[in-house]
Amino acid sequence: MNRSIVITRYARALVKYVREGGHGDIVCSEAETLGRALHELEDLRRMVTAADDVVTPFEKKKLLQSALGNRMSPDLSRFLTLLNQNGRMPLVEDILRDFTDMYHRSVGVRKAHLTTASEPSERLLQRLKALVKQKTGDDVIIEVDVDPSIIGGFVFDIDDYLMDASIKRQLDVIREQFIERNRRII
Amino acid sequence: MAISLKPSEVSDILLGQLQDMKNDLRFEEIGKALQVSDGVVRIYGLDHAEAGELLNCGNGVMAVVMNLEADNVGAVLMGPTDLLKEGMVVRRTGRIASVGVNDKVLGRVIDPLGNPLDGLGPVEGEKLDMPLERKAPGVIFRQPVSEPLQTGLKAIDAMIPIGRGQRELIIGDRQTGKTAIAIDTIINQRQAFEAGDPVYCIYVAIGQKGSTVASIVKTLREHGAMDYTTVVAATASDPAALQYYAPFAGAAIGEYFRDTGRHALVVYDDLSKQAVAYREVSLILRRPSGREAYPGDIFYLHSRLLERAARIIDQQEVAARMNDLPAVLKDKVKGGGSLTALPIIETQAGDVSA
Numbered sequence: 001m002n003r004s005i006v007i008t009r010y011a012r013a014l015v016k017y018v019r020e021g022g023h024g025d026i027v028c029s030e031a032e033t034l035g036r037a038l039h040e041l042e043d044l045r046r047m048v049t050a051a052d053d054v055v056t057p058f059e060k061k062k063l064l065q066s067a068l069g070n071r072m073s074p075d076l077s078r079f080l081t082l083l084n085q086n087g088r089m090p091l092v093e094d095i096l097r098d099f100t101d102m103y104h105r106s107v108g109v110r111k112a113h114l115t116t117a118s119e120p121s122e123r124l125l126q127r128l129k130a131l132v133k134q135k136t137g138d139d140v141i142i143e144v145d146v147d148p149s150i151i152g153g154f155v156f157d158i159d160d161y162l163m164d165a166s167i168k169r170q171l172d173v174i175r176e177q178f179i180e181r182n183r184r185i186i
Numbered sequence: 187m188a189i190s191l192k193p194s195e196v197s198d199i200l201l202g203q204l205q206d207m208k209n210d211l212r213f214e215e216i217g218k219a220l221q222v223s224d225g226v227v228r229i230y231g232l233d234h235a236e237a238g239e240l241l242n243c244g245n246g247v248m249a250v251v252m253n254l255e256a257d258n259v260g261a262v263l264m265g266p267t268d269l270l271k272e273g274m275v276v277r278r279t280g281r282i283a284s285v286g287v288n289d290k291v292l293g294r295v296i297d298p299l300g301n302p303l304d305g306l307g308p309v310e311g312e313k314l315d316m317p318l319e320r321k322a323p324g325v326i327f328r329q330p331v332s333e334p335l336q337t338g339l340k341a342i343d344a345m346i347p348i349g350r351g352q353r354e355l356i357i358g359d360r361q362t363g364k365t366a367i368a369i370d371t372i373i374n375q376r377q378a379f380e381a382g383d384p385v386y387c388i389y390v391a392i393g394q395k396g397s398t399v400a401s402i403v404k405t406l407r408e409h410g411a412m413d414y415t416t417v418v419a420a421t422a423s424d425p426a427a428l429q430y431y432a433p434f435a436g437a438a439i440g441e442y443f444r445d446t447g448r449h450a451l452v453v454y455d456d457l458s459k460q461a462v463a464y465r466e467v468s469l470i471l472r473r474p475s476g477r478e479a480y481p482g483d484i485f486y487l488h489s490r491l492l493e494r495a496a497r498i499i500d501q502q503e504v505a506a507r508m509n510d511l512p513a514v515l516k517d518k519v520k521g522g523g524s525l526t527a528l529p530i531i532e533t534q535a536g537d538v539s540a
Contacts, residue, residue: 003472004255011257097230098257160231161213162275174204181203 007091011098014079015106026073028103031096037067038093049090057084064092108138112158115145115166120154132158215278219243220258222270225425226470229259229276238319240284242277245269248299249276250283250427253471260471262427264299284512285435286313287442292386295403295417298428298435303419304403314514316438318431321510322493329499335385335451335526338374339367350385350449351497351524357531357538364530368453369402371528373409375451385526386443387415388452390436393429393459396421429463437494440525444498445508447520452495456530457488488529495527 018024038045047055047063055063061080065072072080083089104111110132114120125142132140140158151167217231227249235241241249241261247269253260263270285300288311295304298318302309331349348354356364372387379385389406391399399419406412416439420432433454443450454460461484468481476482498505498521505521 002255004257008256094257157216160215160217160233162216162277163211163213165211178203 003091003094006088007094007098010083010088010091010095011102014095014099015102017079018075018103019106021075023073023075024103024107027075028100030068030073030076031100031103033068034064035093035096035100038096041067045093048092052087052089057089060084060089104141110136110138110140110158112140112142112156113145114142115147115150115155117146117148117150117152117166119146120144128156217259217276219270219272219274219276222263222267222272224470225263225267225427225467227261227263227270227276229261230257232259232276232278235259235278236282238282238317240279240281242279243270244274244276250431252467253473262430262467262471263425264427264431265425267425281315282317283319283431284315284317285438287316287439288313291416291439292414293412293416295399295419297424298418298420298431300435314442314518315512316442316515317512318434318438320438320441320494320512322490323496323498324509327499327505327508328496331497331524333449333524335371335449336374336378337367337371339370342367348526348528349497350526351495353492353495353527353529355529355531357533359533359536364532365402365455368455368528368530369405371451372406372415372453373411375414376410379414383449384414385449385451386440387411388436388439388450389415389417390432390452390454391417391419391421392432392454392456393420393422393463394455396423426463426466430460430467433457433460433491437491437525437527440527441494442515444496444523444525445511445515445519447498447523449524449526451526451528454491454527454529456532457491458532461488492527492529495525497524498522 014027015024018027038048044063044067048060050060061077061084064080065077080089080092083092083095088095112128112132114125114128125144128142129140132138149168151171153166153168153170155166155169156163215232215234217229217235219227220230221228227243229241232241235251235254237251237254239251241251243249243263247263247265249261249263251259251261261276283299285296285298286309287300288309290309290311291300294302294306294309296302296309300309300313328351331351333350334343335348335350335352337343337348342348346354356367358364368389372389375385375387389402391402399417399421403412403417406415406417418432418436418439420428436452436454440450440452461480464484464487465475465480469475469479473481476484498508500522502521506519508519511519
């Protein structure tokens with residue numbers, strides 16, 4: 001069966017389930033932590049996606065629990081059991097990613113990411129939040145990254161949109177256009 | 187005598203160029219590469235991407251959207267896979283995959299995206315973006331084939347004459363002279379070119395050896411045929427996606443001549459290699475396969491390609507309303523043009539059913 005259909009179905013079901021139970025925020029933050037762990041730790045990912053006769057479903061779940069510091073909410077625990085029962089544990093990373101996105105959308109929160117060359121001031125962040133609220137009507141969670149390699153300016157992305165106003169990009173654009181124009185001279 | 191460079195002159199030029207650099211800021215639609223494998227990239231995000239749209243994967247690699255799925259987008263890469271990494275940002279361009287065409291493409295060897303391969307510098311002049319995928323003209327925009335296209339081979343011209351706007355399959359085993367017929371036909375158009383009624387030729391080389399393409403170009407040049415010929419090449423070492431799009435690029439270039447009231451001839455050499463490339467792309471995209479693992483729409487692929495060969499009606503007011511016209515061509519349409527197609531299929535030991 002089509003992989004992406006499976007993924008969205010499980011994610012949608014989990015969103016409905018946690019919204020009924022009222023523990024959405026806890027499950028969502030746990031899902032984010034798990035997702036990050038799965039993304040960063042290749043060994044963990046390999047264990048979870050391994051065949052059931054190599055790593056038993058029980059062990060897979062235990063591994064994920066320990067990745068959360070053995071404090072998993074009952075809702076998420078039940079969901080992972082369901083995934084194990086249906087043999088869909090290998091898809092857990094994609095399902096959790098879709099779930100966090102869908103959950104945020106369903107409660108009207110947007111996730112944004114801001115990269116700057118130096119630490120942004122609290123006032124700037126407040127202004128950005130107010131701006132997003134005004135444009136979209138949704139609250140926003142801004143993750144801040146400080147990356148001196150962009151030299152100056154900022155990179156701001158929200159959902160599927162990205163504005164790159166960094167000096168690095170401007171230099172790249174100028175470089176590309178120079179090469180494009182002077183190609184024949186070279 | 188060596189020309190001395192004036193430093194002020196150079197910096198003035200550079201300053202002038204710097205001043206009119208384009209640097210407009212706007213929100214771009216992005217996705218993240220989930221997985222990169224064998225010429226296909228799966229992208230998370232890009233909720234508004236359209237089928238057939240060109241994506242910018244960074245590092246100068248472009249991709250074309252082929253699969254739209256519930257939570258991700260499958261795109262085929264038009265460049266090397268090793269320049270991409272998981273997690274890279276993929277940007278929408280808002281453009282459909284297309285090839286830039288003008289009269290200056292004649293005499294050139296280009297790849298399916300219009301980039302020159304012959305080392306003669308960029309194709310000059312303002313180019314019209316002709317979409318690679320385009321619907322064939324409808325019934326009312328066509329008229330019956332009435333003019334012959336001389337292949338120069340007496341046996342063919344006498345017994346199975348080809349008309350301008352027709353398509354005629356050249357099928358046979360390897361080393362039976364299929365390419366020779368096509369090349370002879372192109373060279374024979376020299377007469378028409380000199381008589382002032384040119385048939386512009388496009389030779390599409392798909393999955394051939396680079397050396398074969400080079401020797402074909404040399405033959406054409408020796409006979410003065412490159413004056414009215416464009417060679418579109420996607421060699422065996424190019425990604426499957428480029429080989430898959432090469433005939434569409436040839437058809438798009440042919441359509442440029444056809445829709446501006448001129449005659450064109452396009453040779454697809456050969457479509458069996460394109461089918462193999464399409465099979466490769468389809469299998470990696472996990473599309474269901476049929477006989478010999480070819481995807482179910484392989485016949486549709488070739489029929490929609492060959493339907494683009496047409497004789498356009500010479501009533502100007504009807505031709506101007508042709509279906510699926512690209513916006514850049516709207517005010518340039520002229521009736522009476524034609525596109526003749528000579529597809530080549532290579533059979534394995536005479537097995538025509540495969």
